[in-house]
Amino acid sequence: MHKSRLCGFIIDCQDADVNVAGRFWSQALGWPVRAADVPASGPYVKLETGPDGLNVEVQTVSHPSRVHLDIETDNVPAEVKRLEALGAKVVNKVETWVVMEAPTGHRFCVVRAQHPQFEATATRWD
Numbered sequence: 001m002h003k004s005r006l007c008g009f010i011i012d013c014q015d016a017d018v019n020v021a022g023r024f025w026s027q028a029l030g031w032p033v034r035a036a037d038v039p040a041s042g043p044y045v046k047l048e049t050g051p052d053g054l055n056v057e058v059q060t061v062s063h064p065s066r067v068h069l070d071i072e073t074d075n076v077p078a079e080v081k082r083l084e085a086l087g088a089k090v091v092n093k094v095e096t097w098v099v100m101e102a103p104t105g106h107r108f109c110v111v112r113a114q115h116p117q118f119e120a121t122a123t124r125w126d
Contacts, residue, residue: 002075003122004082007111008055014065018045022058031056052117070097070109072118079110082125 013021019038022045026033031047047056055070073079080090080098087103097111113122 001124001126002073002078002082003113003118003124004071004073004079004110005115005118005122006054007070007072007115008049008057010068010070010109011056011058012061012063012066012068013058014061014063016060016065018043018058018060021045021060022047025056025058029056055115066107068107068109070111072111072113072115072122074113074118074122076110076112078125083110 011021011025018040022033022037022040026047029047031049031053034046034048037045043060045058047058049056071079071083076096076098080100083100084090088100090098091101091107092099097109099107099109101107115121
């Protein structure tokens, strides 16, 4: 048995200045950039969506710009196995997360549980 849920969305920006991209998406979505990320010291800028909101980040990448989602879980290998049984395939294992591709061609990541409301809102899979 394990649990998983939608964690959030990552806005991938090809070869962009993450501070400029973060300001744009902050203003476009109405969520401030997390104070600790002003200015950004790495490839990520996190937007403040509120305590119960989804994780929304802007990141600089080398591949074409796109938006991808993250699924958080208390058991990454079990969730990857479940999603493979549904037709997804593993693209890459990176540190503690796995990049996958849905049968539709959409990329997404399976990450360790991180949201404070994970236990209360995740779906249980047997």
